[in-house]
Amino acid sequence: MAGLAFTLILVQWMLNWEHATIARSPEYVTWSVFASVGVVIYWHVFARTRVHINAPSRTAFVVSAIAYVIFAGLVLLLLTGRAPAGTLPWVMRPIYLVAEFCAAPAVLTLWLSRPRLQKIRLHGPGALNNLLTIRCDISRSLIGLSLIASTGLINTAVLRKAHIAHGLEPELFPVALILAYGGVLSGIVALIYIPAFLTWRDKATALVNTAYPVPKDAQPTEEWTDGRTRLTELISPENPITKTVGTALSILAPFATAVLAYYLPDLNQK
Numbered sequence: 001m002a003g004l005a006f007t008l009i010l011v012q013w014m015l016n017w018e019h020a021t022i023a024r025s026p027e028y029v030t031w032s033v034f035a036s037v038g039v040v041i042y043w044h045v046f047a048r049t050r051v052h053i054n055a056p057s058r059t060a061f062v063v064s065a066i067a068y069v070i071f072a073g074l075v076l077l078l079l080t081g082r083a084p085a086g087t088l089p090w091v092m093r094p095i096y097l098v099a100e101f102c103a104a105p106a107v108l109t110l111w112l113s114r115p116r117l118q119k120i121r122l123h124g125p126g127a128l129n130n131l132l133t134i135r136c137d138i139s140r141s142l143i144g145l146s147l148i149a150s151t152g153l154i155n156t157a158v159l160r161k162a163h164i165a166h167g168l169e170p171e172l173f174p175v176a177l178i179l180a181y182g183g184v185l186s187g188i189v190a191l192i193y194i195p196a197f198l199t200w201r202d203k204a205t206a207l208v209n210t211a212y213p214v215p216k217d218a219q220p221t222e223e224w225t226d227g228r229t230r231l232t233e234l235i236s237p238e239n240p241i242t243k244t245v246g247t248a249l250s251i252l253a254p255f256a257t258a259v260l261a262y263y264l265p266d267l268n269q270k
Contacts, residue, residue, distance in 0.1 A: 027161070027165040027166065028162050028166075030158065030162065031155070031158045031161075031162045034154060034155050034158045035155050035158075035159075037151075038095070038099075038152065038154070039095065039098055041147060041148070041151050042102035042103075042151070045144040045147055045148055046101070046103075046104075046105060048144065049105040049106045049109060049140060049141055049144045050105040052105070052109050052140060052141065053105050053108050053109050054116060054137070055108075055112050055115075056112070056115045056118075060112060060115050061112070064112055065104075067111070068107055068108060068111075071107075072100040072103075075100065075188065076096055076097065092156070092159070095152075095155065099148050099151075099152050102148060103144070103145055105141075105144075106141035106144040106145045107141070107145070107192055109137050109138065109140075110138055110141050110142075110192050110193060110196040111192075111196070113134050113137065113138050113196045113200060114195070114196065116134055117131075117134060117199055117200060117203045120203060122206055122207050122210040122211075127207055128207065128231075128234075128235075131200070131203060131204055131207060132234075132235070134200060135200060135204075135235075138193070138196050138197060138200060141193075142189070142193045145189050145192065145193070146189060149186075149188075149189060152185075153178065153182055153185065156178060157178050160173050160175070160178065204235045207231075207235070208228065208231055208235065211228075212228035212231065
């Protein structure tokens with residue numbers, strides 16, 4: 001609660017910097033509350049995902065971190081570089097920066113999963129445990145990214161309603177722009193997650209084939225069938241991405257949030 005109160009005060013202070021007349025209006029106070037809750041959620045995701053960063057080497061971590069800084073800068077430019085006039089982009093940019101900073105552990109975990117998987121020796125001890133650990137890490141990272149993206153879209157949609165309530169022409173900040181943001185963020189989440197998942201699935205399949213290779217005489221025994229079936233069910237390497245309901249929902253959540261934002265009531269309605 002203390003963090004939420006501090007964030008709310010900080011957001012209100014940013015609004016008061018140049019727009020004191022509207023900072024205390026009900027519409028912008030409502031947005032300030034949404035934005036503050038969002039920032040608290042961002043930091044919660046950061047705290048929960050940073051412990052799962054497990055770089056196989058310092059070089060891999062540094063290279064991935066530099067790549068993320070460049071990537072985050074491009075995303076920030078894409079989302080706020082051509083913001084509609086009168087939409088307070090200077091207020092949104094710091095919030096987007098916080099979101100990108102808090103998303104960094106999740107993205108790095110997904111990017112670093114590939115070198116982690118490459119270091120797993122299929123015949124070595126702990127191969128199965130390492131595979132299951134990495135699967136949990138990338139699943140948590142996907143949920144974290146989806147939560148940050150969806151929360152950010154809600155904040156943007158509420159801010160749009162506040163702008164319109166204070167005289168901004170809807171044509172200057174069309175709802176289609178929110179839908180576009182949702183589609184772009186869903187695409188970004190998918191592009192980050194899917195390569196990590198596919199790499200993990202290939203390694204999991206290789207482990208099953210190594211532990212229970214297909215008999216050369218094409219006559220599998222009952223023991224071989226039972227063992228391979230149990231291992232396959234435990235790892236589930238053959239499940240496609242779309243078959244995992246949680247994964248599909250997480251990837252599509254930003255776009256679904258943008259669609260729901262279309263139905264947010266105007267804040268100036270009586």
